Amino acid sequence: MSCCWWFYWNGANGSDKGSHAGVDLLPWWLNEVYWEDKVAGTRSVDVFDVHAYPDSPDTSTWTQAQKQALAARIYRDYWDPTYVSESGSINQNWATFIQPNKTIPFRIPRIRATANMIYPGTPVSFTEWSAAFAGESDFSTALGDADAYGIMGRERMYLASRWTAPTPGNPNYLALKLFTNYDGHHHAFATTSVSDTNNGDPNLFSSYAALDPTGKRMTVLILNKDPSNAVQAHFTTNGFTPSQVTSYTLSVTNPTQIVASNTTAWSSTVTVAPYTATLLVVTGTIQLPGAEWDLNPDTIMVSAGGTVILQPKATSGTATVTLGTPTSDSGITLVVSQPTLSKGHNGRITVTAGTTPGFYHYSVPSTDTSGVAQQQGGYILVGNPPATLTKTGDKQKGTKGSQLALSVTLVPGQSGGSASGGTVLFTTNDGSLSNRIVTTDSNGKASVVLTLPLTAGTVRVTAEGQYALGHPVATFTETAQ
Numbered sequence: 001m002s003c004c005w006w007f008y009w010n011g012a013n014g015s016d017k018g019s020h021a022g023v024d025l026l027p028w029w030l031n032e033v034y035w036e037d038k039v040a041g042t043r044s045v046d047v048f049d050v051h052a053y054p055d056s057p058d059t060s061t062w063t064q065a066q067k068q069a070l071a072a073r074i075y076r077d078y079w080d081p082t083y084v085s086e087s088g089s090i091n092q093n094w095a096t097f098i099q100p101n102k103t104i105p106f107r108i109p110r111i112r113a114t115a116n117m118i119y120p121g122t123p124v125s126f127t128e129w130s131a132a133f134a135g136e137s138d139f140s141t142a143l144g145d146a147d148a149y150g151i152m153g154r155e156r157m158y159l160a161s162r163w164t165a166p167t168p169g170n171p172n173y174l175a176l177k178l179f180t181n182y183d184g185h186h187h188a189f190a191t192t193s194v195s196d197t198n199n200g201d202p203n204l205f206s207s208y209a210a211l212d213p214t215g216k217r218m219t220v221l222i223l224n225k226d227p228s229n230a231v232q233a234h235f236t237t238n239g240f241t242p243s244q245v246t247s248y249t250l251s252v253t254n255p256t257q258i259v260a261s262n263t264t265a266w267s268s269t270v271t272v273a274p275y276t277a278t279l280l281v282v283t284g285t286i287q288l289p290g291a292e293w294d295l296n297p298d299t300i301m302v303s304a305g306g307t308v309i310l311q312p313k314a315t316s317g318t319a320t321v322t323l324g325t326p327t328s329d330s331g332i333t334l335v336v337s338q339p340t341l342s343k344g345h346n347g348r349i350t351v352t353a354g355t356t357p358g359f360y361h362y363s364v365p366s367t368d369t370s371g372v373a374q375q376q377g378g379y380i381l382v383g384n385p386p387a388t389l390t391k392t393g394d395k396q397k398g399t400k401g402s403q404l405a406l407s408v409t410l411v412p413g414q415s416g417g418s419a420s421g422g423t424v425l426f427t428t429n430d431g432s433l434s435n436r437i438v439t440t441d442s443n444g445k446a447s448v449v450l451t452l453p454l455t456a457g458t459v460r461v462t463a464e465g466q467y468a469l470g471h472p473v474a475t476f477t478e479t480a481q
Contacts, residue, residue, distance in 0.1 A: 021466065028466070030115065070131075072144055073202070077105040081104065083104060097417075108124070116299060117308075137171070142171035151208075174256075191211075193208075206221075218280075219280070220279070223278075242284040244284075289368050291370075309348065323341070328361065384415050387413050387417060390408065394476045411444065416469075423439055425464045448461075
């Protein structure tokens with residue numbers, strides 16, 4: 001759903017959110033589906049899918065060189081928490097009143113955080129994307145596509161499909177082959193992403209790395225997007241001991257084939273020619289961890305001043321993992337209350353957000369019982385302060401089987417939403433409710449009728465407001481006599 005940035009938040013008619021408490025379209029839609037699924041006891045969403053053409057400025061008067069430079073840098077839109085969009089459709093404060101850092105796309109982590117906040121366990125996909133500003137056959141498009149593939153793998157996208165598929169004969173077709181069939185024998189980029197950091201200008205330089213399941217082959221993709229200058233890249237590896245390397249290069253000077261080098265002894269310094277995509281296939285050794293683990297989730301959204309629980313879990317292996325002390329950007333705090341995890345036994349980390357909305361990175365180190373250290377990290381997106389629910393009808397008493405009127409009123413506060421058209425989910429531990437999902441009226445009020453059970457006892461009713469408004473909760477305690 002939704003082609004581009006504006007429509008993520010405002011809908012196809014220009015402003016759907018005015019009819020549902022000011023909540024942006026994507027979080028509103030996913031929230032509605034999640035609650036309907038909870039009521040029905042089913043799951044109707046397998047993958048949360050959007051279209052993701054990076055929004056660009058108007059290039060109608062740009063030179064070809066300017067368009068080429070844009071194509072090479074535009075995918076910073078997908079991942080970079082410092083990249084202020086060059087597009088007028090993003091770089092505006094009124095596209096959304098709820099999301100933090102409104103002029104910075106941060107597209108993949110932002111959408112993944114929304115999905116993880118609202119409907120846990122829902123992966124994210126992009127089924128349309130491209131940014132061929134200088135033309136499908138231009139080499140800048142090949143560099144941009146290669147950047148996008150690397151980013152989407154690193155940022156945990158479930159799947160993605162380019163619109164349209166690269167045409168054989170164009171350089172960007174070969175950019176795809178660098179990931180899927182770089183040597184003509186169907187050898188592909190490795191499957192387990194590993195940390196790869198560089199100090200290059202992200203407009204001009206990118207790199208991505210991954211290991212195969214044996215730990216004996218590392219693939220490293222280097223993109224030198226500078227059309228004029230070579231790069232002397234110096235490598236430091238941690239945990240992996242390289243021995244030999246073969247390079248596969250796609251270049252603007254030879255854009256119709258991937259050129260393989262001879263296999264040579266590994267050198268920690270590599271010269272990368274201008275305007276090239278170079279895949280290094282490195283053989284070596286590494287001690288594989290006794291268990292792989294995940295932060296579960298790694299990236300999520302929470303309202304200012306709120307808390308969220310991460311439940312790190314082992315995803316493979318038999319070793320026990322012990323979590324170390326997390327580090328994070330100032331603005332969030334992390335406390336590990338259950339540091340050990342193994343297959344079937346999760347850890348626990350409590351994240352508390354500060355009062356300033358924004359994007360906050362954190363890292364959690366670990367060591368497993370086989371002696372291997374790992375580190376996992378992600379982002380906490382902190383939104384506006386939460387809305388609140390005020391309740392009417394709490395602590396009533398009634399005869400068994402009788403009915404009680406309950407209501408909550410949505411108070412938006414500084415959440416960025418409004419009172420009218422908000423959705424409230426009601427649940428009860430006993431008895432029955434006249435409605436489970438109720439829309440607030442023009443005064444922000446949502447009402448239900450509770451039918452008390454036929455046996456005496458305490459009945460608890462919970463009202464939940466939408467996640468994009470901070471997921472306010474109110475609890476009623478009623479008595480059947």
